[in-house]
Structures are given as C-alpha cells and as structure tokens.
Amino acid sequence: MTIEKSVKHVASAWKESPYYADAERWTHLFWGNGTIFLRLFKELPLDNVIELAAGHGRHSEQIANQCGTLTLMDIHQENIDACRNRLGHFPELHFILNNGYNFEPIAAVSISAIFCYDAMVHFAPDVVQSYIKDTHRILRSGGMALYHHSNLSAPGTNYAKNTHARNHMTEELFKSFCDEAGMEIVESIPISWGNVENLDRISLIQRP
Numbered sequence: 001m002t003i004e005k006s007v008k009h010v011a012s013a014w015k016e017s018p019y020y021a022d023a024e025r026w027t028h029l030f031w032g033n034g035t036i037f038l039r040l041f042k043e044l045p046l047d048n049v050i051e052l053a054a055g056h057g058r059h060s061e062q063i064a065n066q067c068g069t070l071t072l073m074d075i076h077q078e079n080i081d082a083c084r085n086r087l088g089h090f091p092e093l094h095f096i097l098n099n100g101y102n103f104e105p106i107a108a109v110s111i112s113a114i115f116c117y118d119a120m121v122h123f124a125p126d127v128v129q130s131y132i133k134d135t136h137r138i139l140r141s142g143g144m145a146l147y148h149h150s151n152l153s154a155p156g157t158n159y160a161k162n163t164h165a166r167n168h169m170t171e172e173l174f175k176s177f178c179d180e181a182g183m184e185i186v187e188s189i190p191i192s193w194g195n196v197e198n199l200d201r202i203s204l205i206q207r208p
C-alpha cells in the first residue's frame with residue numbers, strides 16, 4: 001500500500017464525526033492535574049509549537065496563551081475551519097491543512113515542540129514512521145515531540161476492527177523509527193485507555 005492509501009484509509013473516518021462534540025467531555029484526561037500527559041507536556045519548550053491532528057482544537061485551546069507561536073495542523077479542511085473559528089482570535093496561532101504524512105510546509109529547524117493526542121493511535125505504522133522522520137527535520141536541536149501512540153501489537157489487521165480502533169504499533173517498532181530518524185526517546189510510558197491496560201503509550205522524544 002502507498003503511504004497516501006495508508007493515510008486515506010484512516011483519515012476518511014474523521015472528516016465529520018460525533019467524536020468531536022463528545023470528546024470535549026474527556027479533555028481533562030489530558031490536562032487534569034496529576035495526569036501523565038500534563039507532566040510530560042510541561043517538559044516541552046513552548047516557543048514555536050505544532051499540534052498535529054488538532055481536530056476541533058480542544059487541546060490547543062488549553063495552551064494557546066502559553067506559546068510563542070502555535071500551529072494547528074490537520075488533514076481535513078473542515079477541522080482546520082473549526083479550529084480557526086474556535087481559536088482564530090489568538091494572534092500567534094496558525095492553521096495549516098497538511099498532507100497526512102509530514103509537516104510540509106513547515107521550514108527545517110524552526111520548531112521547539114510538537115504534540116499529538118488521541119490521533120496517532122489510529123495511524124498506520126508507515127505514517128507514524130514518516131511523521132517521526134519529519135519531526136527530526138523541523139525540530140531545532142533540543143526540541144521535543146510528545147506523541148500519544150498505539151501500543152497494540154496487531155500486525156496486518158484492519159485498524160478499525162481493533163480495540164478502540166488502535167493501529168499496529170509496539171514499543172520496539174516506535175523506537176526503531178526514532179533510531180532511524182535520529183530522535184532520542186526521553187520517556188515512553190504505557191498507559192491504559194478505555195479501561196484496557198497498556199493499550200497506548202505516551203512517548204517524549206528529543207532531537208539531540
């Protein structure tokens with residue numbers, strides 16, 4: 001399968017979905033005091049930040065006034081429009097429709113931090129690999145990325161039929177993508193999702 005097909009297979013489910021309204025009730029799982037997400041997010045240098053796969057912007061809303069610049073990226077124009085409607089009044093925010101597998105048109109060595117929550121868990125391994133490679137291109141030295149990704153070993157399956165629609169990913173595979181991209185893993189922690197123990201991981205990675 002080409003990478004464009006891998007992208008499309010997952011992305012088509014997220015053009016319009018009841019998920020976006022429903023997810024607003026669960027935003028505290030990422031930003032509540034004492035969560036692993038918040039502890040690791042506090043490690044990120046917030047000068048020039050990207051949120052990948054921003055959906056309707058519920059995460060960027062939490063941090064819009066803490067970042068030097070903040071760029072929200074998503075593969076669907078409908079989501080970019082929703083983010084702009086919600087957060088367009090913040091002067092330092094930018095909204096970019098991307099191709100689903102890299103951060104173009106972001107310039108090399110221009111970003112201090114990237115984060116992606118509740119989205120990469122669905123991405124096919126080749127798409128995760130491509131984003132990690134491009135993470136190295138756009139981060140400055142010492143820059144960090146915080147990726148919430150799948151920890152479900154399910155090679156060759158249709159992700160949509162897996163538990164909570166998790167795609168195939170393992171600690172070892174994620175680490176091999178980081179190694180080949182020149183990214184270092186600072187922390188990678190298994191987490192439960194929807195009462196399924198160790199279904200996901202949250203990984204903080206750094207460009208040396």
Ligand SMILES: C[S@@+](CC[C@H](N)C(=O)[O-])C[C@H]1O[C@@H](n2cnc3c(N)ncnc32)[C@H](O)[C@@H]1O
Nearest residue numbers: 007011014053054055074075076100117118119
């Ligand atoms: C489950 S939603 C999560 C949205 C947001 N991160 C949140 O937590 O509210 C998945 C998001 O990933 C986006 N998406 C899916 N495939 C993508 C890809 N290959 N590249 C970038 N965004 C993608 C969808 O458009 C959608 O906004």
